Amino acid sequence: MANIFPKILFVIILNLLLLFSQLSTAIDTITQYQSLNDGNTLVSSDKTFELGFFRPGSSTNRYVGIWYKNIPNRRIVWVANRDNPIKDNNSNSTMLVISKEGNLVLLTNNNQTLVWSTNITTQSLSNTTSHVAQLLDTGNLVIKDNNNGDQQSNNFLWQGFDFPCDTLLPDMKLGWDLKSGLNRQLTSWKNWDDPSSGDLTWGTVLSSNPEIVLKKGSIEIHRSGPWNGVGFSGAPVEVITSTIVITKAINNSDEVYYSYSLVNTSVISLTYLNQTLDHRQRIAWNLEESAWNVYESVPSDYCDEYNHCGPYGSCVHNESLSTCLCLDGFEPKSSQNWNTFNSTQGCVRKGEDTCGMNDNFQRFYGLKLPETKHTWVDANMTLDECKNKCLADCSCTAYSNLDVGGDGSGCCIWFGDLIDLKQISSFQQYLYIRTDDSTVAEEEDEDQQDFDLPFFSFSTMISATNDFSNYNKLGEGGFGPVYKGTLTTNGQEIAIKRLSGSSRQGSKEFKNEVILCAKLQHRNLVKVLGCCIQGEERMLVYEYMPNKSLDSFLFDFGLAKICGDDQVEGKTKRVVGTHGYMAPEYAIDGLFSTKSDVFSFGILLLEIVSGKKNKGLTYPSNNHNLVEHAWSLWKEGNSKELIDVCFGDSYILSEALRCIQVGLLCLQRHPNDRPNMTYVLAMLTNETILAQPNEPGFTIKRISTDEESTTKSSCSINDVTITLLDVR
Ligand SMILES: *[C@@H]1O[C@H](CO)[C@@H](O)[C@H](O)[C@H]1NC(C)=O
Numbered sequence: 001m002a003n004i005f006p007k008i009l010f011v012i013i014l015n016l017l018l019l020f021s022q023l024s025t026a027i028d029t030i031t032q033y034q035s036l037n038d039g040n041t042l043v044s045s046d047k048t049f050e051l052g053f054f055r056p057g058s059s060t061n062r063y064v065g066i067w068y069k070n071i072p073n074r075r076i077v078w079v080a081n082r083d084n085p086i087k088d089n090n091s092n093s094t095m096l097v098i099s100k101e102g103n104l105v106l107l108t109n110n111n112q113t114l115v116w117s118t119n120i121t122t123q124s125l126s127n128t129t130s131h132v133a134q135l136l137d138t139g140n141l142v143i144k145d146n147n148n149g150d151q152q153s154n155n156f157l158w159q160g161f162d163f164p165c166d167t168l169l170p171d172m173k174l175g176w177d178l179k180s181g182l183n184r185q186l187t188s189w190k191n192w193d194d195p196s197s198g199d200l201t202w203g204t205v206l207s208s209n210p211e212i213v214l215k216k217g218s219i220e221i222h223r224s225g226p227w228n229g230v231g232f233s234g235a236p237v238e239v240i241t242s243t244i245v246i247t248k249a250i251n252n253s254d255e256v257y258y259s260y261s262l263v264n265t266s267v268i269s270l271t272y273l274n275q276t277l278d279h280r281q282r283i284a285w286n287l288e289e290s291a292w293n294v295y296e297s298v299p300s301d302y303c304d305e306y307n308h309c310g311p312y313g314s315c316v317h318n319e320s321l322s323t324c325l326c327l328d329g330f331e332p333k334s335s336q337n338w339n340t341f342n343s344t345q346g347c348v349r350k351g352e353d354t355c356g357m358n359d360n361f362q363r364f365y366g367l368k369l370p371e372t373k374h375t376w377v378d379a380n381m382t383l384d385e386c387k388n389k390c391l392a393d394c395s396c397t398a399y400s401n402l403d404v405g406g407d408g409s410g411c412c413i414w415f416g417d418l419i420d421l422k423q424i425s426s427f428q429q430y431l432y433i434r435t436d437d438s439t440v441a442e443e444e445d446e447d448q449q450d451f452d453l454p455f456f457s458f459s460t461m462i463s464a465t466n467d468f469s470n471y472n473k474l475g476e477g478g479f480g481p482v483y484k485g486t487l488t489t490n491g492q493e494i495a496i497k498r499l500s501g502s503s504r505q506g507s508k509e510f511k512n513e514v515i516l517c518a519k520l521q522h523r524n525l526v527k528v529l530g531c532c533i534q535g536e537e538r539m540l541v542y543e544y545m546p547n548k549s550l551d552s553f554l555f556d557f558g559l560a561k562i563c564g565d566d567q568v569e570g571k572t573k574r575v576v577g578t579h580g581y582m583a584p585e586y587a588i589d590g591l592f593s594t595k596s597d598v599f600s601f602g603i604l605l606l607e608i609v610s611g612k613k614n615k616g617l618t619y620p621s622n623n624h625n626l627v628e629h630a631w632s633l634w635k636e637g638n639s640k641e642l643i644d645v646c647f648g649d650s651y652i653l654s655e656a657l658r659c660i661q662v663g664l665l666c667l668q669r670h671p672n673d674r675p676n677m678t679y680v681l682a683m684l685t686n687e688t689i690l691a692q693p694n695e696p697g698f699t700i701k702r703i704s705t706d707e708e709s710t711t712k713s714s715c716s717i718n719d720v721t722i723t724l725l726d727v728r
């Protein structure tokens with residue numbers, strides 16, 4: 001910057017400085033003959049915003065910035081010289097002035113140094129006009145002709161809103177001025193002591209169907225989804241229907257941008273980039289609490305992260321659990337990778353990719369629309385025309401309406417792989433994906449074979465339970481009552497969990513969750529036979545266990561939310577696993593698989609042998625939990641010590657030791673190392689050579705208010721037969 005202006009200019013300015021009068025009262029304007037010294041501030045006419053000099057955090061550098069005047073804990077919303085700090089400690093020597101050329105310049109004059117400047121490229125000013133810099137009520141610092149009294153006018157010579165920092169204020173534009181090539185995007189601070197440009201950015205990506213993308217360096221973290229006329233397709237419904245802000249997305253031949261305005265202009269709310277979290281957050285000032293409340297933080301979960309499940313993989317997020325599923329009609333590209341949570345390769349279309357007569361489209365609902373980098377749009381086409389357009393081109397993989405308003409209008413077609421799909425509860429937005437007719441029908445059958453998951457009709461449930469009579473009621477848990485029933489068709493005894501608390505859940509979401517549960521439980525514990533969805537009713541149908549299952553006999557052992565036992569955590573819907581049984585990859589990363597289930601089973605085995613419950617257990621001698629204790633005994637060759645004294649001499653030592661070893665094999669840190677349940681069964685029943693276990697992944701210790709006593713033990717386990725294991 002320092003060499004933009006000839007040195008001679010500063011001599012002239014220095015002479016002029018003598019004429020400058022210093023600002024002392026609250027004003028919003030710097031004129032050609034008034035400087036703003038370090039220590040003084042500009043205040044917008046409605047007193048909302050203030051501009052002045054500040055020192056961020058523990059830095060010794062000084063900057064010119066804008067903040068809300070009346071909010072304590074100053075939050076800087078804009079910085080003029082973020083990449084050109086003032087290093088001069090003498091505040092008397094620092095000032096903002098309008099240069100002879102009409103630019104706003106920041107000088108540390110003892111040093112005759114130009115720190116920062118706007119770059120208006122007018123020739124020298126005529127002697128009847130001059131420039132002024134004004135802080136507007138919007139927080140925008142503008143330079144305009146001194147004859148221009150209009151606050152709203154867009155006829156500014158320069159404006160700070162064109163050079164955003166890490167904050168998008170209401171009515172600021174995030175995006176492109178296509179005429180000038182100006183791209184306004186947010187760039188995070190480097191850290192809280194340093195406003196210089198960090199590596200987190202948020203901006204509008206141009207394409208035929210533009211999106212807003214959050215990036216860290218060159219890596220995409222999250223994209224908004226295309227604008228569908230009502231909202232961004234990836235935004236949760238609460239955001240789209242927000243009563244705080246009105247969102248605007250403009251796309252025409254002059255401009256492509258996003259902006260928002262406040263419904264109630266007395267509310268203070270903004271969007272900024274939080275570089276400690278690598279999140280974009282919307283916050284609002286809470287007057288009563290005198291604090292900023294966060295009400296949107298993106299990405300909000302794993303499924304929000306860009307391309308979490310690979311091409312044609314759909315990410316399903318429930319509570320804190322994120323799971324990748326292949327879209328109907330697609331299968332994992334590499335089932336080996338897919339089963340070990342490496343979903344980067346995503347899924348591929350089942351059947352031949354012939355682009356032939358079989359091709360048809362399957363309608364998907366509640367999906368965030370795929371990335372639009374490779375799309376083609378036409379605002380005037382009908383959906384039928386759109387379909388034909390797509391059919392006519394073998395590289396077209398999907399289509400949808402452009403605008404979901406009214407009956408829907410316009411056409412967007414996708415080419416190539418469909419990337420970054422997420423299941424969301426959002427507006428009616430259908431996506432039509434090219435699939436092979438024959439594989440789709442097949443798929444439904446497979447679903448049911450894979451998961452043994454028939455759907456029961458409500459009338460079947462009614463007749464099985466005598467209209468949910470109290471006589472049939474087995475008990476009541478946090479998710480609702482459980483009934484015993486008998487299927488009239490074949491006399492099979494069933495248990496029906498009627499989920500009271502989940503009625504707000506959509507049927508598709510519920511179905512996914514049940515499928516997930518069925519998959520996870522996969523013949524390990526109580527079998528999920530199916531479910532029933534009718535209106536608001538959501539029911540799970542289990543196999544009935546006459547003598548109670550081993551798990552309920554032991555400790556209320558439970559797995560994922562709805563599959564788990566209600567009693568464990570009372571009436572809270574948030575808990576997705578039973579503390580003490582969670583595999584570390586699940587507890588830490590929210591990843592869950594059948595191998596997490598094996599991990600839980602490993603703990604169960606150790607519990608059976610030791611007669612102690614893992615949850616809340618700490619061995620006083622070494623502060624170990626059950627798993628740590630078992631592992632350290634194993635390493636010492638003292639596994640025998642783990643065996644519950646209650647067993648007396650009623651057991652065969654080699655069998656008990658085998659149980660411990662199998663338990664430890666199940667508990668290995670890496671899910672891949674853990675055996676599958678078939679193999680566990682083989683190891684438990686057959687005299688095969690067992691592998692040496694690797695170090696376990698220790699369960700997460702939680703602070704729990706209901707810690708069990710470490711000494712509590714009971715000898716009732718002898719009564720339990722492990723027949724369950726033989727059945728499964
Ligand atoms: C400015 O002041 C800081 C402490 O306030 C000091 O560490 C630094 O050396 C000073 N810089 C100069 C150039 O005097």
Ligand SMILES: *[C@@H]1O[C@H](CO)[C@@H](O)[C@H](O)[C@H]1NC(C)=O
Pocket residue numbers: 090091092
């Ligand atoms: C700044 O100026 C004031 C008076 O104008 C003076 O009292 C003070 O000593 C000066 N400070 C420095 C660091 O020069």
Ligand SMILES: *[C@@H]1O[C@H](CO)[C@@H](O)[C@H](O)[C@H]1NC(C)=O
Pocket residue numbers: 087088111113
């Ligand atoms: C101006 O300040 C810079 C940074 O403090 C210093 O490196 C430079 O020598 C100074 N120049 C003059 C002419 O004082």
Ligand SMILES: *[C@@H]1O[C@H](CO)[C@@H](O)[C@H](O)[C@H]1NC(C)=O
Pocket residue numbers: 119121163
């Ligand atoms: C003005 O400065 C901005 C960044 O500070 C830069 O992007 C832009 O190209 C400059 N314009 C001119 C005309 O120099």
Ligand SMILES: *[C@@H]1O[C@H](CO)[C@@H](O)[C@H](O)[C@H]1NC(C)=O
Pocket residue numbers: 127
């Ligand atoms: C305005 O500037 C022109 C040259 O740029 C000069 O001839 C004229 O005298 C000036 N007028 C006044 C009133 O200073």
Ligand SMILES: *[C@@H]1O[C@H](CO)[C@@H](O)[C@H](O)[C@H]1NC(C)=O
Pocket residue numbers: 208209210251252253377378379402
């Ligand atoms: C965006 O604007 C461009 C230029 O007017 C147009 O070609 C394109 O179809 C528009 N896209 C959408 C999604 O409206």
Ligand SMILES: *[C@@H]1O[C@H](CO)[C@@H](O)[C@H](O)[C@H]1NC(C)=O
Pocket residue numbers: 264265266267
């Ligand atoms: C706007 O917000 C202010 C401050 O929160 C509140 O006092 C006022 O009632 C709101 N106005 C409306 C119309 O909601």
Ligand SMILES: *[C@@H]1O[C@H](CO)[C@@H](O)[C@H](O)[C@H]1NC(C)=O
Pocket residue numbers: 274275276277
């Ligand atoms: C960024 O997020 C962290 C963690 O939630 C929070 O502590 C911090 O205050 C946030 N930063 C700002 C500027 O709000």
Ligand SMILES: *[C@@H]1O[C@H](CO)[C@@H](O)[C@H](O)[C@H]1NC(C)=O
Pocket residue numbers: 337342343344345
């Ligand atoms: C996931 O699979 C891909 C393709 O096989 C491979 O390149 C990548 O390294 C794997 N990632 C991890 C974390 O294993």
Ligand SMILES: *[C@@H]1O[C@H](CO)[C@@H](O)[C@H](O)[C@H]1NC(C)=O
Pocket residue numbers: 379380
């Ligand atoms: C779409 O229709 C509108 C009005 O019917 C028309 O003005 C416009 O030119 C059409 N655009 C295209 C690309 O056909």
Ligand SMILES: *[C@@H]1O[C@H](CO)[C@@H](O)[C@H](O)[C@H]1NC(C)=O
Pocket residue numbers: 675676678679
């Ligand atoms: C279970 O593991 C064994 C041994 O690793 C393997 O041979 C078998 O194919 C696996 N079974 C399943 C269903 O994955």
Ligand SMILES: *[C@@H]1O[C@H](CO)[C@@H](O)[C@H](O)[C@H]1NC(C)=O
Pocket residue numbers: 681682685686
């Ligand atoms: C036990 O081993 C025998 C022979 O190796 C095999 O036939 C049988 O299937 C095994 N049992 C189980 C439950 O794996």
